[in-house]
Amino acid sequence: MKTACTHKARQPLAFFALTAVLSLLLSACGGAQPQGTAPSPSSEGSATGRAITVLAAASLTEAFNQIGKEFEAKNPGSKVTFSFGSSATLATQIVQGAPADVFASASPATMKVVTDAAAANAPKDFVSNTLEIAVPKGNPHKISGLKDFGDESRRIALCAPQVPCGAAAVKVFAEAKIVPKPDTLEQDVKAALQKVAFDEVDAALVYKTDVIAAGDQVDGMEFPEAQKAINVYPIATLKDSKNPALAQAFMDYVLSPEGQSVLTKAGFAQS
Amino acid sequence: MPSPDSEPAHVGAKPATQRAAATRATERPWQGRIPLLLAVPAAVALLFLLLPLAGLVIRAPWTEARTVLAGAGALQALKLSLITATVSVIIVLLVGVPLAWILARPNLRAASLLRALITIPLVLPPVVGGVALFTVLGRTGLIGRPLYRLTGFAFPFTPYAVILAQVFVALPFLVLSVEGALRASDRRYEEAASTLGARPVTIIRRITLPLIGPGIAAGAVLAWARALGEFGATITFAGNFPGTTRTMPLEVYLALETDPGSALLLSVLLLGVSVAVLALLRERWVSRW
Numbered sequence: 001m002k003t004a005c006t007h008k009a010r011q012p013l014a015f016f017a018l019t020a021v022l023s024l025l026l027s028a029c030g031g032a033q034p035q036g037t038a039p040s041p042s043s044e045g046s047a048t049g050r051a052i053t054v055l056a057a058a059s060l061t062e063a064f065n066q067i068g069k070e071f072e073a074k075n076p077g078s079k080v081t082f083s084f085g086s087s088a089t090l091a092t093q094i095v096q097g098a099p100a101d102v103f104a105s106a107s108p109a110t111m112k113v114v115t116d117a118a119a120a121n122a123p124k125d126f127v128s129n130t131l132e133i134a135v136p137k138g139n140p141h142k143i144s145g146l147k148d149f150g151d152e153s154r155r156i157a158l159c160a161p162q163v164p165c166g167a168a169a170v171k172v173f174a175e176a177k178i179v180p181k182p183d184t185l186e187q188d189v190k191a192a193l194q195k196v197a198f199d200e201v202d203a204a205l206v207y208k209t210d211v212i213a214a215g216d217q218v219d220g221m222e223f224p225e226a227q228k229a230i231n232v233y234p235i236a237t238l239k240d241s242k243n244p245a246l247a248q249a250f251m252d253y254v255l256s257p258e259g260q261s262v263l264t265k266a267g268f269a270q271s
Numbered sequence: 272m273p274s275p276d277s278e279p280a281h282v283g284a285k286p287a288t289q290r291a292a293a294t295r296a297t298e299r300p301w302q303g304r305i306p307l308l309l310a311v312p313a314a315v316a317l318l319f320l321l322l323p324l325a326g327l328v329i330r331a332p333w334t335e336a337r338t339v340l341a342g343a344g345a346l347q348a349l350k351l352s353l354i355t356a357t358v359s360v361i362i363v364l365l366v367g368v369p370l371a372w373i374l375a376r377p378n379l380r381a382a383s384l385l386r387a388l389i390t391i392p393l394v395l396p397p398v399v400g401g402v403a404l405f406t407v408l409g410r411t412g413l414i415g416r417p418l419y420r421l422t423g424f425a426f427p428f429t430p431y432a433v434i435l436a437q438v439f440v441a442l443p444f445l446v447l448s449v450e451g452a453l454r455a456s457d458r459r460y461e462e463a464a465s466t467l468g469a470r471p472v473t474i475i476r477r478i479t480l481p482l483i484g485p486g487i488a489a490g491a492v493l494a495w496a497r498a499l500g501e502f503g504a505t506i507t508f509a510g511n512f513p514g515t516t517r518t519m520p521l522e523v524y525l526a527l528e529t530d531p532g533s534a535l536l537l538s539v540l541l542l543g544v545s546v547a548v549l550a551l552l553r554e555r556w557v558s559r560w
Contacts (some may be wrong), residue, residue: 088528106425162529183428199411
């Protein structure tokens with residue numbers, strides 16, 4: 001850089017342009033190897049060695065944020081950063097080398113993607129979740145049960161069969177011998193719930209925990225066939241963890257009575 | 272024939288030659304060797320754009336191409352994408368060009384405020400754009416609620432919602448591009464026509480539109496491309512159902528959930544088709560200007 005500076009000193013503008021390009025190039029190189037560097041959250045504060053990143057299914061958002069706070073309080077100096085999303089997306093990210101320490105998935109199938117790629121240690125089931133009918137507050141469209149999902153004139157949101165909540169819905173409808181007539185197949189359960197909260201659909205099939213998390217925006221309705229499609233959530237520490245001890249401690253905390261009590265309050269059932 | 276570099280003599284020059292000269296002048300500021308100072312960043316920019324595309328093409332599992340691309344889902348989504356994007360661009364042209372024309376009027380006071388407002392969809396995360404559309408055109412929206420009460424029709428989950436979402440995000444591209452062309456065009460031709468007694472509509476049709484043709488074409492191409500790739504506002508406002516609202520980007524996103532390989536193939540298909548359409552258009556129309 002020194003030589004470039006003296007060489008180009010007569011053309012200050014040119015020099016700046018060149019420096020800008022070079023620094024862009026350099027930062028691009030740095031960004032290209034996320035595995036080699038610690039995840040950015042860990043660079044906060046002094047707790048470099050005491051930070052973990054947890055990738056978790058979107059339905060765990062509220063419960064895990066709470067668990068994370070409790071865990072940090074119990075382990076002074078530790079820092080837990082969460083990234084919530086569709087389990088399948090998170091699984092892909094892990095297999096592609098995303099820097100993370102723990103993976104909590106909404107289905108055994110998405111966990112299998114990670115274990116098959118030898119990216120995770122032995123998983124453990126930690127909670128289960130059942131489907132519920134979500135309707136806009138006060139049930140303005142008078143949904144009475146699962147059979148309304150087969151009514152063409154109704155506006156219905158379901159999860160796409162490719163994602164866990166949609167796979168569970170397929171099972172439920174097969175069990176109830178109902179052919180659903182959805183108007184939209186949402187990418188994830190939060191998107192389906194959002195359509196209910198906006199009163200754009202009459203009803204959606206979502207997890208019980210999502211109904212609770214949505215608070216007073218939506219009402220939930222249980223139905224008997226839900227018991228046939230209970231979704232089990234596995235959790236595992238990841239092989240690439242920079243901090244396996246803390247990752248294991250977090251997983252243990254999720255499985256502990258304290259962690260389980262937070263999850264139960266959020267609507268999950270013990271697995 | 273005035274040389275491109277000298278101050279051209281406007282009087283007597285036909286608009287077409289005038290413009291051609293101007294285009295040549297902006298396209299080639301210098302003849303000869305490209306300075307290294309420009310070549311290096313230009314190469315970086317080009318590589319930055321092309322390498323990810325090359326990655327897509329290389330990583331796509333071509334052996335599965337037959338089954339994935341022949342699948343009903345892919346073609347259905349592609350068809351829906353092409354139709355909605357094209358309809359969207361027609362709507363964008365019909366309302367966007369007049370808006371740009373008003374925006375480019377030299378004596379418009381609120382122009383800069385209007386321009387800032389028009390760029391909002393560019394800055395807004397598309398998902399938020401979808402929510403914004405809900406608040407106006409959804410079943411419980413400002414306009415959507417009375418519409419639903421009266422007719423039982425609601426936009427969400429219909430192809431019309433896909434088009435609305437695409438128009439919302441694509442409109443600014445056309446308006447800004449056409450407005451730029453209008454500002455750069457020589458207004459004296461319009462003034463001359465006006466003093467010769469031409470009516471305003473005639474002036475727009477015979478003078479203004481031909482003058483800004485390339486700007487409209489460029490804006491339309493940008494808008495079409497943006498509409499074709501539109502994802503966030505669509506998945507929020509229109510939903511995601513095969514055949515009615517699942518456009519190609521939504522199909523790709525869903526495929527990523529289960530089969531990343533087929534998602535790559537679908538992306539390459541979308542890219543290929545859009546590049547082919549643009550190349551064809553260029554051949555047929557754009558080159559005429």
